Amino acid sequence: MALILNLETATTNCSVSLAQEGKVLAIKENDSANYSHAEQLHNYIKEVLEEASFSLQDIDAVAVSKGPGSYTGLRIGVSAAKGLCFSLEVPLISIPTLESMAHQLVVSQDHLIVPVLDARRMEVYSAVYDRDWQEIRATEAEIITPDSFREYLKSHSVHIIGSGAEKCREIIQHQNVVLDTKVVPSAREMAQLSQKKFEASEFENVAYFEPYYLKDFVLQQKKV
Numbered sequence: 001m002a003l004i005l006n007l008e009t010a011t012t013n014c015s016v017s018l019a020q021e022g023k024v025l026a027i028k029e030n031d032s033a034n035y036s037h038a039e040q041l042h043n044y045i046k047e048v049l050e051e052a053s054f055s056l057q058d059i060d061a062v063a064v065s066k067g068p069g070s071y072t073g074l075r076i077g078v079s080a081a082k083g084l085c086f087s088l089e090v091p092l093i094s095i096p097t098l099e100s101m102a103h104q105l106v107v108s109q110d111h112l113i114v115p116v117l118d119a120r121r122m123e124v125y126s127a128v129y130d131r132d133w134q135e136i137r138a139t140e141a142e143i144i145t146p147d148s149f150r151e152y153l154k155s156h157s158v159h160i161i162g163s164g165a166e167k168c169r170e171i172i173q174h175q176n177v178v179l180d181t182k183v184v185p186s187a188r189e190m191a192q193l194s195q196k197k198f199e200a201s202e203f204e205n206v207a208y209f210e211p212y213y214l215k216d217f218v219l220q221q222k223k224v
Helices: 037-051 071-088 097-102 165-171 187-199
Strands: 003-008 013-020 023-031 061-067 092-096 111-118 123-129 135-143 157-161 177-180
Touching: 003 037, 003 071, 003 187, 013 037, 013 187, 023 037, 023 187, 037 071, 061 071, 061 097, 061 187, 071 092, 092 097, 092 187, 097 111, 097 123, 097 187, 111 165, 157 165, 165 177
Parallel strands: 003 061, 061 092, 111 157, 157 177
Antiparallel strands: 003 013, 013 023, 111 123, 123 135
8 A cells, every 4th residue: 555745835834644555644734925845845844754654665656745835845855755765666657736736625516716826926836626636727817917817717616725816806896706715735635635546656766756836936036
């Protein structure tokens, strides 16, 4: 039975879960605007292993949220995942961050799920999924306007979830919009997704894998 360690660091939520056959055995997470992932991540890994009475040597694979998201957060998670895979000689699995977010919602037939993560200014990272969590529009970096997602809003209720939903609240005015700003990516939803990839042997090249940044990094200088 596959035992998979799942790491989610793409946003403010530092989240680690240990799952067996897609079922979460233990999870530790903290959503803090301080981005203390570097200090928390390895402690959380230790804690979930202890809670489930396993050791690192028992792990069959490591899964990491690949982005898009915070540049720093993604690098911390991917670096930790790759280091574990190298040392333990286990495969690396990557999970799209927005797809994992979409799995937090169960919706009815005529509803769509649009996970959105806050980017710079009025921009968000977004994708569109149907009720079965199948991607019907790929991940994009887009500037929110009154016409955003209009083609889907014509015939569906659209659930916009995540940190970018606050920007949508200000601009998108439509009766079919349902907003939830509190949804954050979590290692809980990664469990079933990483199990499916493990069973299909969908592994990354540990040496060459990089996070899915989607956009080039721009250094923000402090104002004097």
